[in-house]
Amino acid sequence: MMQAIEARPLALTDHAGGHGDAMILMHGGSGSHRHWDRVFAPLARHFEVHAPDLPGFGQSPDAPEPASGDAYVALAAASLARLVPARRVHLVGFSFGGAVAAAVARAWGARVHRLSLIAPGGFGPPEGRPHPTRSRKVTDSSDAALRAVARHNLGVTMLADVAAIDDATVDLQLWNLAHARYDSHHVSYQRRLLDDIARIAAPLQLIWGEHDVFARPSLQARAERVRAARPDVRLDVVAGAGHWCQHECPDAVVRLLLDFHAPRGATPETA
Numbered sequence: 001m002m003q004a005i006e007a008r009p010l011a012l013t014d015h016a017g018g019h020g021d022a023m024i025l026m027h028g029g030s031g032s033h034r035h036w037d038r039v040f041a042p043l044a045r046h047f048e049v050h051a052p053d054l055p056g057f058g059q060s061p062d063a064p065e066p067a068s069g070d071a072y073v074a075l076a077a078a079s080l081a082r083l084v085p086a087r088r089v090h091l092v093g094f095s096f097g098g099a100v101a102a103a104v105a106r107a108w109g110a111r112v113h114r115l116s117l118i119a120p121g122g123f124g125p126p127e128g129r130p131h132p133t134r135s136r137k138v139t140d141s142s143d144a145a146l147r148a149v150a151r152h153n154l155g156v157t158m159l160a161d162v163a164a165i166d167d168a169t170v171d172l173q174l175w176n177l178a179h180a181r182y183d184s185h186h187v188s189y190q191r192r193l194l195d196d197i198a199r200i201a202a203p204l205q206l207i208w209g210e211h212d213v214f215a216r217p218s219l220q221a222r223a224e225r226v227r228a229a230r231p232d233v234r235l236d237v238v239a240g241a242g243h244w245c246q247h248e249c250p251d252a253v254v255r256l257l258l259d260f261h262a263p264r265g266a267t268p269e270t271a
């Protein structure tokens with residue numbers, strides 16, 4: 001799907017730690033490296049983990065305009081390559097970052113050892129009933145009102161258990177929103193994921209939360225489309241979790257990622 005597009009790499013803000021094979025975590029839309037806060041340290045016990053802010057998010061530079069979906073993923077591939085030059089790498093992408101990760105894996109070819117996509121975008125525009133989100137623009141702009149909107153929207157889009165939306169999670173979400181300058185829908189709403197994964201040789205894992213509201217028309221339907229494109233895919237479902245499952249059920253997601261990227265009895269260097 002993606003034509004070759006030359007992109008001048010950006011110097012991304014990278015949050016890194018650990019030792020072993022390189023693993024790059026790509027965050028979701030309106031997000032940042034903080035989408036991985038609850039799984040970063042456990043993964044860094046096994047890998048050299050990089051959690052960059054993608055172009056136009058967090059503390060990284062803006063993506064040049066215009067940045068269509070194809071131009072954006074080309075920019076991401078060029079910029080991320082600077083983090084781990086000339087090394088094999090494990091890739092993990094969440095939501096919008098899942099669509100980006102699949103495109104990057106396609107561009108990087110044999111450099112990619114294994115690829116995990118958590119609730120990826122890239123299936124095209126949303127289908128079915130819209131989510132009853134609230135707009136910050138119609139509030140009185142007080143801190144309490146903004147926090148109430150963020151809490152509500154997290155509950156109807158990101159997390160299955162509203163009891164899991166504590167003050168720290170609201171703080172994280174508001175920080176991410178304040179630092180998001182790129183419209184991730186340019187990538188997430190493309191019909192690109194199936195074409196990209198069909199052209200990736202690396203072993204592939206997909207992880208969804210059981211109650212992911214973005215898996216339309218159903219989780220089963222999406223899984224079947226993925227399996228048709230990649231019959232060898234490993235599909236995992238996190239019980240009780242919503243879209244942002246690595247935040248809601250971090251222990252379960254870490255186990256699934258380590259089981260795939262560093263199988264039992266193997267070191268990251270030999271997995």
